[in-house]
Amino acid sequence: MRYDFAAVEKKWQKIWEEKQVFAAKQDYTLPKFYPLIEFPYPSGQGLHAGHPRPYTALDIVARKRRLEGYNVLYPIGWDAFGLPAENYAIKNNVHPKSVTEQNIKRFTQQIKSLGLSFDWSREINTTDPNYYKWTQWIFLQMFKHGLAYKKEMAVNWCTSCKVVLANEEVVGGRCERCSGEVVRKVKSQWMLAITKYAQRLLDDLDEVNYPERVVASQKNWIGRSEGALVNFDTTAGDVLQIYTTRPDTLFGATYMVMAPEHPLIEKWQNLISNLDEVRAYQEEAARKSDFERTEVAKDKTGVRLMGVNGVNPVNGKEIPIFISDYVLVSYGTGAIMAVPGHDQRDWEFAQKFNLPIVEVVKGGDITQHAYEDCDHGVMVNSGMLDGLTVEEAKKKIIAWLEEQGKGEAKVNYKLRDWVFSRQRYWGEPIPIIICPKCGYVPVDEKDLPLTLPEVESYKPTGDGESPLAALEEWVNCTCPKCGGAAKRETDTMPQWAGSSWYYLRYCDPHNNEALASREALEYWTPVDWYNGGMEHTTLHLLYSRFWHKFLYDIGVVPTKEPYARRTSHGMILGENGEKMSKSRGNVINPDDIIAEYGADTLRLYEMFIGDFEKAAPWSSESIKGCKRFVERLWNLQTMCVEGDAYSPKLESSIHKTIKKVSEDIENLKYNTAIAALMSLLNEIYDAKQLNHAEYKTLLILTNPFAPHVTEEAWERMGFGGMITDQKWPAYDEEKCKDSTVEIVVQISGKIRARLSVSATASKEELLRLARENAEVAAALEGKQILKEIVVPGKLVNFVAK
């Protein structure tokens, strides 16, 4: 009985689409479930084997939930703004819009061939003006609430894209997208004040169910630290403020270091006797990217500012000031105090420049190296702090600094505000008008969307302006406030913008009055289960949580957090165990797999390949096992007989399998769920018997994994209706238990026998049975039993000498 997967899969995909089987219901009285995958960027390469893994995983959950009676919203859309489409458009002289449309077409066809139960009626696209109208609207609200502001700052300039990148987008000193060299350049940028939400982004991690490693990376990224600002007087007369997490070690501060860009250096230029040397160092530092500057380097470079000294506030001692590029102007105050006795980096620096090293926490030998493990020691050489513990000293010195007006306690975050401008064409125009009289004026909300105009060339101007800047007709406008001549902002938003709120639009995608109706948001949010890649656990997740919290504050969304649960999938690697990429030539195209084996087999294999959360290499051999499973499941039709109750022979196994599969799906254990289904199938073939009740249950259980073959077999068996209308099977905990269990008998931890006993056997009975066993008795002959350990249902262990 041949199984024609190609015809069957096409048939059911058509039926599902025509009958709108997977459209979320408008009935808000039903219990809801909202699973979400990260919507794809429709790249020119099309789908690769990695895409179906997360899509299938949540498809399995979505299908199971529907059978359990939930109203499920499993949506799909396109994160379609971004550089690759624009770069392709520039290269091939086509409109990025048409490139994007083509790519979406291909992705749609590919995704549909996987038999995923997406609600296509809610498809969204971030480049659709009806969508980005609301992206712009959110930006305007942020602007009106003072969260969007313009700032002149040193930014990462990609020399290849000719575009400014967020710090977060710079990877390894290179542009995350094009790998171009990144240098520093000063530019006026739109910024979003994510740092105002730092504490809440940290605190509310307690309210969500994220994997530990994701929580850790969010916390690390936000980087909260408690410390103090300390004001050092200088011989130049100015106050040089530093931030430290260790104010208790202030007596050990024997020099200071400033960032090369620190503004006080300009002020002091007439006092600095080695200005040439300082200037040369500054220039060198400016050429380096942040990454290069902060890269681990054995030799810490630096130049002393000759002519200006700092004054340590606790003892009035004059100490030298250096500039060094490892101190960043963007973190803390751009200046630090150095405590060489307790920081190995400072210690080495002090050795090199022959600076004093003072021990202020007892315990180490500072003549050999810095004593860094000093979080809980006792203070020495520290005047008023002597004899105190580190904890006490911190409190006392902060109180003293505050009293003296020399400093204050301060919580600091590593998190920086979000650079939101891009000098590119293919993004949402920032809806701001720059008026010579009124300053930055928001575009009137009724004029949204502010659509992207047609341009001749998509190339950035190369001088740091967007291609839009060349369009005089578009740029010149009137100020909505005073009616005078004004110009439009020509920067566009980063790709992160559209993806920061897309899950809200799915709730009500065709609404023209609001980003989504309050009613729809009340019902559907938060997202119940959001799965995505580990690569998005800091940037996208943090940005998205930030936007959501802002929308909560202004009363648009009803929940504090967007995603109740987050999970992450591992990558599918190429057959050689390396990351799949065009350049490595190890890309697996799902189209080829579907043509050869069918979508059900592909889905099963993607889930069976290994632990869902870990990376796993593709194997074109292993997938055959999943194809055999599909065919063996199909062939059961020929041996299936009438019967409306489970047979005694299979009953227990079926209940166990229902339990195992049900639980595994919830716990991301798709691989062992499939293994359990395979085991049951093997058992059926061994037993050479199967009735309708049993086959029905097996088909429903397998349906979320392999939806096409199960529907077709269901129909051919004449079971009535479609599987999508059935109920997820229930199991009876009592029937999952075996009546007899195998007990291991050990002697001093070594297995000597196995006994088949009643599951309810008492400890005494087990001991008796174990002793009566011939092999055990022989092995115990002449030995003294020191101890007897009995674990019911598991083992008996005689400790003997």
Place this chain on the structure above:
RNA sequence: GCGGAUGUGGCGGAACUGGCAGACGCGCCAGACUUAGGAUCUGGUGUCUCCGACGUGCAGGUUCGAUUCCUGUCAUCCGCACCA
């Protein structure tokens, strides 16, 4: 340097709360059926010096008992902003 993970047969991977290591699948071996087999079915398959031992990166420890807990160590992968 910091942070996070991972290490189990020829391969992908299982193993609840410390209790039978290797489920399930691939591959391989043997057999059946076949003109044929890269199809299907049946059986076998951790290693070795094979009536017994040894085995979860390595070395210790705790325990009657450790893949699981502890200490140290090695290797690999991922992330990073020397964060003061």
